[in-house]
Amino acid sequence: MSEATPSIPRPEYPRPQMVRTEWLNLNGEWEFEIDYGNSGKQRHLYEALSLKDQILVPFCPESKLSGVESKDFMSAVWYRKEIEIPANWNGKRILLHFGAVDYEAEIWVNGQSAGTHRGGYSSFSLDITHLLGAGVNVLTVCAEDDVRSGLQPRGKQSARFYSHGCDYTRTTGIWQTVWLEAVPQQYIQAFKLTPDADNGVLHVEGDLIGADGLTFAVEAQYRGKTVGSGSAVVTGKQARLSVKLSENHLWEIGSPNLYDLKLTLESHGKSIDAVDSYFGLRSVKWDNNAILINGKPVFQRLVLDQGFYPDGIYTAPTDEALRNDIELSLSLGFNGARLHEKVFEARFLYWADRLGYIVWGEHANWGLDITTAQSLQPFLPEWIEIVKRDYNSPALVGWCPFNETWDGPTGARQNNDVLKITYQVTKALDPTRPVIDTSGNFHVITDIFDVHDYEQNPEKFAGNYEAMRHGGERFVTFSNRQKYEGQPYFVSEYGGIWWNPGQSDQKSWGYGDRPKTEEEFLARYEGLTLALLENPHICAFCYTQLYDVEQEVNGLLTYERKHKFDPEVIRRINATTAAIEKTFANNIKA
The missing domain is CATH 3.20.20.80 (Glycosidases)
Structure with missing residues (x-):
């Protein structure tokens, strides 16, 4: 079960189409520091024993909810948090997930760089298993951001000091949930679901880690009843299969019928990894005059x-x-x-x-x-x-x-x-x-x-x-x-x-x-x-x-x-x- 509690902000599971039970929500109070001169890396802030201020993650420092509410341009911001890995996660891979960090992020674990990511709007993950030690571990994040550069998408974030017209208050740094997840050594990394409403089929493409030769299995249910299943042997990192559905219930506007989905990675019939998901059976087509959903304009x-x-x-x-x-x-x-x-x-x-x-x-x-x-x-x-x-x-x-x-x-x-x-x-x-x-x-x-x-x-x-x-x-x-x-x-x-x-x-x-x-x-x-x-x-x-x-x-x-x-x-x-x-x-x- 998650360690998330109502005492921290945004405690709900952040990735609802791919759910595992072993996860740890890292939202809440982090140490924080604004780096106006973007000199923190030269000053080795990733090795610092503490930062000057505090912030409530996942809210950006410009926001009231963050507790910082600084509205000026920030070339870079730093975050630091001490964490302990649950004892029952021993022997598993530990993945560190970020919903979004604006804009260019580098992450350190115990002073060692774990990786970087560019892009203020997309989610990303890092496998930090090899950097973790016993007891307390330190996560440090630096986010660099320059909405005036012309070199990055900024959306409606104002490039002027004040909001104006249809541009508004900026967002810098972490602005979505940060969380840890424990996975087996062989695990389901991602999957792609393509519904075929005309033929009553769900096409599934799995992206698996360390699973060559294992079996990727899928079971679809509708309101608790199994309505389709299938499996395929993993080749390299990929597995593809199609699940024929015995009952077709269309996802439509105002009538959102959804199927539950269980995806497992198996070896000799034994489940190694499992995730819960869902899907909707619907089609989108377009002709000269209309966009059709399930064949209807x-x-x-x-x-x-x-x-x-x-x-x-x-x-x-x-x-x-x-x-x-x-x-x-x-x-x-x-x-x-x-x-x-x-x-x-x-x-x-x-x-x-x-x-x-x-x-x-x-x-x-x-x-x-x-x-x-x-x-x-x-x-x-x-x-x-x-x-x-x-x-x-x-x-x-x-x-x-x-x-x-x-x-x-x-x-x-x-x-x-x-x-x-x-x-x-x-x-x-x-x-x-x-x-x-x-x-x-x-x-x-x-x-x-x-x-x-x-x-x-x-x-x-x-x-x-x-x-x-x-x-x-x-x-x-x-x-x-x-x-x-x-x-x-x-x-x-x-x-x-x-x-x-x-x-x-x-x-x-x-x-x-x-x-x-x-x-x-x-x-x-x-x-x-x-x-x-x-x-x-x-x-x-x-x-x-x-x-x-x-x-x-x-x-x-x-x-x-x-x-x-x-x-x-x-x-x-x-x-x-x-x-x-x-x-x-x-x-x-x-």
Whole structure:
């Protein structure tokens, strides 16, 4: 069982699609020190007997919950914690896991380097067995971060001292759970689950350590009943098998049927390692007009979710807060979200899987100069880690590695090969989902054509898409830079209606002019939204945004997640049957 207790923050198991029983949550109080001059390595801080301050992990030092709440730029930060390995873990491998560390991390165990990792949004692990000693062991972490360099993805973290516009408080260092796990010498390192809903099959690819010649076995259950099993001999580090399911229960929006899964590594019938998981049986396809889930066009009523919290910044204060954001969105009539300019933690996807809530995965590309192919070096390895980590989620229905790839400050254009290569790599890793190369602009190669349109006048907004209603030319922003080529059409950002009664406009930000009354806001929201729902050649929208973030006050909720409007009014508008769904229903009847 885990050593996690309610007395430490975020005590829940951090990797819900691959669960083992022997783990130790390292969240809580760590020694901490800000290294403004980034000189700590030269000063051998990894050998220090103590650091100057303290911090509450997994909250970043900029946040209130961390106990530090330092908002200035930090070139590097240091963490130190003394740990003891449980006695019953003797003889096992000890893995050290980090949910995310922003940006470039090096980890020491007892003063010896255990490894490094680059990327502020992807999870990583280190085998530290050989560095551990008896009794007390010391973990030290250094995280270097420079959001102003142009050499790393920063997302919506402000490159100025203050937050401004749609950029907000920065996150430096550890911002997701840190934990230890005990595994056998031969163990299951990872696995890839590909559901085949049309044939009622689950394809499984296992990544095994030290297991050549052993047996990799899988058993699927639905509500406690075994509905499929299979096994394969491990060749090298790999094992592949397909499990035919005796019962097919589809994972659908609002009806998230999930199967339980047991994966074991066996030798002569004896279990050496075992993990628990789950999967959803569903398909995602796309044609000229629609994105189909389980063969049916479902209008994706999405909302922009940026994953910020008033007290935790990038880190939700509790697991319940992650679930609550999804439930609030569902209560407003949305069926999913664009997870925007941030890679959300695995437990958010877990709740999306459990609640039948679709999401698009996106990297935090803002801040990275992509005018040269050199940007692939910091971007692509982390993106590969992200795609691999989240591949198994049934709620995830599409990938979007880049968002609004504007040209550089000197006028240098985006390097189209950066988008093309990233698209190709993503499709090689995951051919089962659509990929948008860059949301909004400037498209190079994309499965879905999307635009961002913040026109605030409902009549003008509807006029942009009027020709499309009758099968005419698609509305294309930046027509000199991108071209519509027959893909499904998605208005992936719209609205952003500024509404901040009782707040100073000088300290707030939103799109266009602010409505004068709540009635004017709701009329605008309805006009903009129905223009998209009633168009038979639009398959999805994404409203900006679910909740306010700091000075950006165009959320349907406040930053504290309080409703600004009667949720039933918003829900009624969003629940309007979309033209694309009406057309499908009529064709079925005919």
